[in-house]
Amino acid sequence: MKKTLLLLAVIVMGTSILHAQRPTPPQITISGKIIDAKTKEPLEYATIVLKHVKTKKISGGITDEKGNFSIKTPKGTYEISFEYISFKTKKLPPKLLDKNTNFGVITLAEGSERLDEINIVAEKSTVEIRLDKRIYNVGKDMTVKGGTASDVLDNVPSVNVDVEGNVSLRGNENVRILIDGKPSALVGLSGTDALRQLPADAIERVEVITSPSARYDAEGTAGILNIILRKGKATGFNGSINTTIGDPKQYRVAANINYRTKKINLFTNVGYSKRTGPGNSLTKLSTLENGVVNSLRIEDREFERDRSNYNINLGLEYFLTNKSSLTGTFFLRDADNGSLSNNNISVFDAVGAQTLADIRIQNESETDKTTQFSLNYTNNINKSGHKFTADFQYSDSEEIETAFINDATGIENNITTENSKNTLLQTDYVLPIGESSQFEAGFRGSYQDLTSDFLVTPTLTPDPSNNLVFKQNVNALYSQYGSKIKKFSFLLGLRTEITDVKVRLTNTGDNFDYNYTELFPTVNLGLETSEKQSFTLGYSRRLRRPRFWFLNPFESRNSQNVIFKGNPGLIPTFTNSFDLGYLQKVGKVTLNSSIYYQHSVNNISRVSRDEIRPIGIGGANEIVTIREPINLASEDRYGFELTTNYNPSRKVRLSASFNVFQSETKGFYTYEQFTQDAGGVITSTPVEQDLGNKNSSWFTRFNARITLPAKIQWQTRLFYRGPRETAQSEIKGIFSMNLAFSKDILKEKGTLVFNVSDVFNSRKRQSITYNPSIDNPSSINDQEFQWRVRQISLNFTYRFNQKKNQRNRQRRGGGDDEGGEEFGG
Known part of the structure; x- marks a missing residue:
């Protein structure tokens, strides 16, 4: 490899x-x-x-x-x-x-x-290259019209969003997602759901930062995805109205409005959406004895999600002087979601005779309300880039989820209440030195206070109810210095983060405290050998802090036999990351390639094991698969990435990306294995399982935008992720295709976009998990999961006082102008 x-x-x-x-x-x-x-x-x-x-x-x-x-x-x-x-x-x-x-x-x-x-x-190129980032401009991408932030991210080179909404960068799911350069309530308590509610029309661009400078959080071993929201700055009153209808049922209306005078700049993104999300899953859980199947449990689940969401992002920028401004932003998201799941359960014995037929009905409702207030002060001290900024941000998020479950074992009710209060303080100072050098320094304090209460009635054995109190305070200081000497650029930085974490499990009385201070050096080098050729080399030390849902030992209730639970004993993962990049322009072709390597210790991985529990009818014992996160000793990940852009003419624009990577994991999993003899007696045996393995995989993406007769724009996106394997599972490859057609009307003030997402309805995750290992399984879990079926939509955008191809200046200082841009090509 x-x-x-x-x-x-x-x-x-x-x-x-x-x-x-x-x-x-x-x-x-x-x-x-x-x-x-x-x-x-x-x-x-x-x-x-x-x-x-x-x-x-x-x-x-x-x-x-x-x-x-x-x-x-x-x-x-x-x-x-x-x-x-x-x-x-x-x-x-x-x-x-x-x-x-x-x-x-x-x-x-x-x-x-x-x-x-x-x-x-x-018109700017779709992808721009900086010394420490790549910038993906969203505006020209028709396949995300009427979509969400998840759809936008899934179109970004190097990024993949799986069927459950989990975001990965270069195949690594530990990626930090920022909004305008900062942690934000827009990502929410459960980031995947929040990204599905943030409209694509509100996003200006996405910055892919695989070698972050010291200005950024050290969180995210794979790197950072920085989502920049639209903030118009054209003089006068202008904006756009966007509407979408689709099948399965999808309705959305949104507006981006901007009003600017000499002293103020008022901007807003407001929208309402309602959509259904039919999906399905099929699980086949086989138990083995001496390599022979002695029972089979099949769960065929269909679910229908109904989501309605209202969001508004309102900002006012006041120009104190010609050089300074004060900007206040208010964000509100209010979502009301429902989900109805019908799970048909069948159990068969060793000879194939059916021993159980049951229907498990789960009816869920969820309310999600988030408010956030931000205040930014920017002082452009002089025109050479000497600048000081200060930020304050406070957010309050609450999710309440109620579930009613009915099956042959009885009726169950559970309710989950999560509330998170987050405060952010940040200052940044930029000092140009001469014509081509720059010094930066700053502070960021991030404080989270979260409670999660999970209550199940009637009481089960074991009782999954729990209450968690999670407090995390991170204080960070950084400084960095960059310069450009002829064709050579460098950006050197050092960040210090002081972390204080407290976990309280009030129902058991268990307390877990974590305190650590770490240094995170960063090095970014660039060499422009010519106008069309450049090299970059980046190094950064990163970490992955366990999120609260990985620390919370409560058990999921979506299935009786496949259960996820957290692990309060998790400790952070630390990663040293290296990236060697190469950019070459040959005529109308642009090649951007990189070789990357990451070494991680205390690597957080999800593993599976079996337990025997009295969950069957009449309290009969059945095998339950437990999935939980643990720390493994280490992981080495390396790969090669190539992105190509070819624009043979104004009417044809082609791009493709290819990423191949391999990871090698080392570590052991220690747990209690439960067995049952012929008399029904259950015994436990301590097991230490070697989970060391090598895994190779790849993914590729192709995108074409072609102008047809009558000025109709045609865009096609193809994506394939290759199969991969861990010590306990095999995951099959996934292929998907999106298709879109666009036509300008009303003298280019309006645009119609017809979009088909997942044309062949093939976006499904298919996996096989072997417990305890592939070589010697005692149970095999064969699963197919589809989050959302094929989506067809029609989108209409109307623009007033602005033209389609014009780009507005962006408000600087709101996390937009992150360090390092002065020293990149």
């Missing part, structure tokens, strides 16, 4: 280097700065359009956050124009460009006229 990864990397890099050595036509550089004529503020994303007088070929570029631009172009005579949304276009007469030219400071005045018809240059 290692040889295969190395060979792939050498082939890609070697081929690209040979291409890079081909001679290119002599070019010159034009540069300058574009500012607002009235406020003198720099205009980010302003467009510079170059039109060759003879060939009529159009090229150009956009300005950075400081309003600066630097564009390479062949020598020649050009018509040049400078454009920005809601501002008057400034055109220059034809000019001969035969040497490097600096246009100085260009001022644009506000105006009501529309931009020139040539606005295609302002």
Whole structure:
């Protein structure tokens, strides 16, 4: 496997280097700065359009956050124009460009006229590369229209969202998800459900950070996904209305509205959705004696989820001076969810005779309410990037879930109440040093106070009811220094995190306290050998703290025979992560590849074991599969990733990504194994199971966006994740396909999108778990699970006072401008 990864990397890099050595036509550089004529503020994303007088070929570029631009172009005579949304276009007469030219400071005045018809240059590439991150721009992706944040993440290169909503980065599920650079209530108590309620239309872009700098939390051994929400900054009143209908039943209406004057900027994302989510699962649990099946239990479950959700994100930015602003944001999510599950249970003996037929009905209702208030102060001390920001954030989340269960063993009621109060304090200071260096320092304090109360009636044996109190305080200090010396860039940082965790199980009186102080160094290096070729090397130390649901020993009640429970004895996982990246542009093709390696200790893994319990009719004993998280000794994970973008023309845009990885786990699982003799006597035996194993897997994604006649946009996305294996389970590969068609109407003020998600209805997880091991199983659990069936939807977007291809400047300082961008290509 290692040889295969190395060979792939050498082939890609070697081929690209040979291409890079081909001679290119002599070019010159034009540069300058574009500012607002009235406020003198720099205009980010302003467009510079170059039109060759003879060939009529159009090229150009956009300005950075400081309003600066630097564009390479062949020598020649050009018509040049400078454009920005809601501002008057400034055109220059034809000019001969035969040497490097600096246009100085260009001022644009506000105006009501529309931009020139040539606005295609302002469209940013789908994926942008920085020294410490890759940025995926959501706006052009039709396959997520009317969808959720989970759908957006599932379209991002390197990221995969499985059928249960679990997010993984490069095959590793321990990924940290931030909103605008900070932990947020938008992710919620149970992150997967919350991401399914956050609308895709509210998301501007996603930053994939596989080698985070010291400015970021050390949480997340795989890396960080930073979701940036839309915050318009165009002058005046503008926005968009978005509606969706679909089958299975889906209704959604949302609005993104922005109003900006010289002193204030008011922005909001508001929406309401109602949708059903039919799904199914099939479980076959076989018990073995001396390698021969002596019983079989089949659970065929169909469930219907009905979700309604209202959310609003309202913000007001007040410009204190030309250099400073105060921004307050209020977020509210109020969800009301229901789920009806019918589980048909059949049990057969060793000769295949049916001994039990039962129907287990589970009717659940859930309310989820989250409020969050944020306050941000930003002071851009000078135009060179000298900046100070301070943030305060408070959130309160409450989930109440009630379940009514009825089967042959009786009637059961359970209720779960979870409440979490979170406070965040953060300050960041950025000091430019000279023209190409920068120092940063900051503090972040994150404080969580959570209670989880789980009550089951009537009382069962063993009784799963419990009450957990979870407190986690994390205080962090960081500093980092970056510089660019000709073609070489570096960003060096050190972060200190002081963690204090208290777990209280009030029903048993058990207490667990964890206190530790750790250092997390980061190194990010970059080398731009040419305009089209660059290398990056990143190192970071990361950790994974056990979340409260992994520490809570309560038992799930979705199935009598397959039960998940937490483990309050879990300790954090620590990871050293290395990433070597290579970027090469060859004509209209962009290749972005990387080799990565991660070494983890105290690795948190989910394992399975069997217990014998009196759960059958009349208290008869049956085998129950217990799934729980434990710490294993170590895990080594390494892989190779390749992302390719090919844009042969304006009408055809193709991209593909491929990721192959291998993990090697070492460690033992110690537990009590329960057996039952012919007389029904149950005995326990201590077992120590070696869970060391090697697992290889891969996944690939292909995306095509093609313009058809009548200006209809056609987008197709194909995804396949290969099979994988652990010490106890085998998981089959998954293939899925999404399809979308888009058409602009109403003079490009409106857009219709027809979307089919999971065209072949093939997005199902199929797995086989062997207890205690694949080599010597005492039980085999064969399971197929489908969270949601194929979805068909029609989406309509109407824009007012804005054009489809124009991009608004983003509010800086709200976690958007994370460190390191000054030093990346």
